Amino acid sequence: MLTKLSGGRVYDPANGRDGVVMDLYVRDGRIVGDPGRGAAPDETVDLAGKMVMAGAIDIHSHIAGGKVNIARLLMAEEHRATAVAADGLCRCGGGVASPSAHVTGCRYARMGYTAAFEPAMLPSNARHAHLEMADIPLIDTGAYVVLGNDDLLLEMLASGAGEEEIADYVGWAVNATRSLAVKAVNPGGINAFKYNQRRLEVDEPGPFHAVTPRRVLTALAAAVRRLGIPHPLHLHGFNLGVPGNVESTLDSIGAADGLRLHLAHVQFHSYGLEGDRRFSSAAARLAEVVNARPNISVDVGQVMFGQTVTASADTMAQMSNTRLAHPKKWAVMDIECDAGCGVVPFRYRDKAFVNALQWAIGLELFLLIGDPWRVFLTTDHPNGGPFTSYPELIRLLMDRDYRLAKLAELHPEVPKHTILGSLRREYSLGEIATMTRAAPARILGLADRGHLGPGAAADIVVYTDDADRRRMFETPDLVFKDGRLIVRRGEVVAMAEGRTHVVEPAYDPAIERRVARHFEERMGLKAVHFRIGEDEIRGGNGLVRHLCRPGVF
Amino acid sequence: MTGHILTVREPAGPPIDLTGVLPGRLAGDGAGVTVICGRERHPLDALFDIRDGGPSGSLILRPEGAVLDAVGAGMAEGEILVEGDCGDQAGRAMRGGTLIVEGRCGAHAAAAMQGGRLMVAGDAGDFLGAPLPGGTKGMGGGTVTVGGSAGDRVGERMRRGLVTIQGNVGALCCARMIAGTVVVGGGCGPEPAAAMRRGTFLLCRAPDPPPTGFVDGGENDWLFLELLRRELRVHGSWPAGFPVAGTRARRLIGDRSAGGRGELLILSEA
Structure with missing residues (x-):
């Protein structure tokens, strides 16, 4: 079936289109070139005066896995207060900061998102995370496997394993857990926490394996490159949330030594020590370094005011956050031989100096990092705020007057501590399309997503131009998933299943002997059972493999 | 003015969540009030036979064996x-x-x-x-x-x-x-x-x-x-x-x- 989307204004940065009025053609769920005059479309959708973009992609959103479920349990009051009844298409559920799986998919689709990626899947939670992602409808998913605190890797590093052997282990882990990328969370730090350490500097040897975080970081970044995984090492850095942590962040960039590195939720890693309160913005310093180094990309992790829940594998950071819990309850635990898990409910208040400055620091980073291909729109859902606040965030980026009005409402000391008021930049629609569509697809290696060229999946969003960008991005007119209309005027009109995106890097299977021995001695199951089969992902019918190119990425 | 007597129509159905169904809140025949039954929301009068009765400001519920949460x-x-x-x-x-x-x-x-x-x-x-x-x-x-x-x-x-x-x-x-x-x-x-x-x-x-x-x-x-x-x-x-x-x-x-x-x-x- 051939569908013609006629006369829309197309924002497709990957193909160099910035508001070009043109027709798009969709056949069998894919975008095709103009079939010529001879081919009569079976259906024509008139989009004259409308804006057309590819489906949005969230590169960093905690939507599935063990810690998300713990967050749901802790946020039971929220689930009760925001219960959603089934409506014929969408199933029942609830929650805002930690929505239930089905509700997550419906809410993303209503906002024009067609893919979201779970950035922290512990190997031992992988099977659960995949089962949960299969329960998220309407959007594509995928996950990044968390390494860097697991005993086997640290043992290998401590015993002087070579780069090739480390890469083989990482390749095995990515394949076994069906992941799209590799993430390191406070490398070495979570392991140190298990030995009662509450802080670990970049060049400080860990308490048990005597491996420095710098060594873990460089080993993983090199392994990712050697395996040719498209997405660079996704790093949750050191000393999250600690005033003065920008030094550690800059150290991490230095440790990458020119290798590609993605810094996650950098807002939480951009704090200085200046001023009376010993808490200041270091966004300008970090932005300057990021602008100068094309091997570095970042997602921001913007803070949005209101109640949320923070969920992270970084037990070191989360343990220190427990005193700030609101409501007053939390869970912090070790997770097998992998890493840890900390869940702390939190309420960001615009009248609190620290929270308000965090909000300003995030916006500073967005506005000071010049290249929209290397900065991504995230709130680190739910850590900085729920993903449903993205339209509000887009308005803050696109509308300076609105931004200044909001700045004036904050804690009175904050405007003196931020340069936000002097930043004149307003994001264009093309830049928003880049940072939410084209760039995430490119950096994740999703060749057929995030753009509207021939061969791309027909994930298409249609908006009505509205000066209020929040309203515009909150309720798209139409959302197509793989060519099928799933949302009309912000309401789900048809149910569709997403896909799970993975990479399958090649590695030397000889490493499996060592892995099997480790599982035999330390873990609760055998390595062969730990590995997730293809038939376990969406019933064997939903895997999308992306190409690894060793030595190229 | 009297209260209301609510009798469940289909006792074998899924649990009915009566959040929001309170004395004095039901005007007339209860039209416009909805409750969640199982996974879905239904009008109250589709699930209950609603009649006037009992003292003013009161509500009498007759579950007839149904589960009322x-x-x-x-x-x-x-x-x-x-x-x-x-x-x-x-x-x-x-x-x-x-x-x-x-x-x-x-x-x-x-x-x-x-x-x-x-x-x-x-x-x-x-x-x-x-x-x-x-x-x-x-x-x-x-x-x-x-x-x-x-x-x-x-x-x-x-x-x-x-x-x-x-x-x-x-x-x-x-x-x-x-x-x-x-x-x-x-x-x-x-x-x-x-x-x-x-x-x-x-x-x-x-x-x-x-x-x-x-x-x-x-x-x-x-x-x-x-x-x-x-x-x-x-x-x-x-x-x-x-x-x-x-x-x-x-x-x-x-x-x-x-x-x-x-x-x-x-x-x-x-």
Whole structure:
């Protein structure tokens, strides 16, 4: 079936289109070139005066896995207060900061998102995370496997394993857990926490394996490159949330030594020590370094005011956050031989100096990092705020007057501590399309997503131009998933299943002997059972493999 | 003006969540009011036969065997009479008024209750007067009387108010209690008053084995018991197993393992 989307204004940065009025053609769920005059479309959708973009992609959103479920349990009051009844298409559920799986998919689709990626899947939670992602409808998913605190890797590093052997282990882990990328969370730090350490500097040897975080970081970044995984090492850095942590962040960039590195939720890693309160913005310093180094990309992790829940594998950071819990309850635990898990409910208040400055620091980073291909729109859902606040965030980026009005409402000391008021930049629609569509697809290696060229999946969003960008991005007119209309005027009109995106890097299977021995001695199951089969992902019918190119990425 | 009588049309259906169905809130035939039944929301009159009846400001529910959850949730005034059993969360976050259950009620009855009266003729389930799942604040006021027995974790994290149970209670009764009074006429299960901070747990039979973490404060006469007895006579709910007179009781203080100074009063024979 051939569908013609006629006369829309197309924002497709990957193909160099910035508001070009043109027709798009969709056949069998894919975008095709103009079939010529001879081919009569079976259906024509008139989009004259409308804006057309590819489906949005969230590169960093905690939507599935063990810690998300713990967050749901802790946020039971929220689930009760925001219960959603089934409506014929969408199933029942609830929650805002930690929505239930089905509700997550419906809410993303209503906002024009067609893919979201779970950035922290512990190997031992992988099977659960995949089962949960299969329960998220309407959007594509995928996950990044968390390494860097697991005993086997640290043992290998401590015993002087070579780069090739480390890469083989990482390749095995990515394949076994069906992941799209590799993430390191406070490398070495979570392991140190298990030995009662509450802080670990970049060049400080860990308490048990005597491996420095710098060594873990460089080993993983090199392994990712050697395996040719498209997405660079996704790093949750050191000393999250600690005033003065920008030094550690800059150290991490230095440790990458020119290798590609993605810094996650950098807002939480951009704090200085200046001023009376010993808490200041270091966004300008970090932005300057990021602008100068094309091997570095970042997602921001913007803070949005209101109640949320923070969920992270970084037990070191989360343990220190427990005193700030609101409501007053939390869970912090070790997770097998992998890493840890900390869940702390939190309420960001615009009248609190620290929270308000965090909000300003995030916006500073967005506005000071010049290249929209290397900065991504995230709130680190739910850590900085729920993903449903993205339209509000887009308005803050696109509308300076609105931004200044909001700045004036904050804690009175904050405007003196931020340069936000002097930043004149307003994001264009093309830049928003880049940072939410084209760039995430490119950096994740999703060749057929995030753009509207021939061969791309027909994930298409249609908006009505509205000066209020929040309203515009909150309720798209139409959302197509793989060519099928799933949302009309912000309401789900048809149910569709997403896909799970993975990479399958090649590695030397000889490493499996060592892995099997480790599982035999330390873990609760055998390595062969730990590995997730293809038939376990969406019933064997939903895997999308992306190409690894060793030595190229 | 009269109240309303609601009779379930299809007793074999899924549980009906009656959040928002309160005395005085139903105008005329209840048109426009919707409730969640199973997974879906339905008009109230599709699930219940609604008729005028009963005194003004009252609501009479006839479950006919159906499961009715959250009866009287958030109620502030008026009276609800349930001519049968209730499901879970009866009187959840109640602030005033009276809820009378002629049968039994399920788990989380009087959860996070703030005021008013809940009277259950039969048994109550687990978490009576405790917080809602995931919550941190138990019952903060009001009076609960149970004619039968109750399940585990009665009065957990309770902050204020009075709960009396004629029969037995299960494990962890008054665990993490902060204040308030719980009176039990029968026996209690393991770990009574574990991690109790303050408050009063009144028993007529000594727990076996004795709770750890409590120190013996000796046997004394407590005028408070006579005052409590008078108060409960007003409600007509002095637990049957208790002696009708006498104010002598042994006082255990704890739970010291949690730094608590609550009291476990064990009545002496009159």
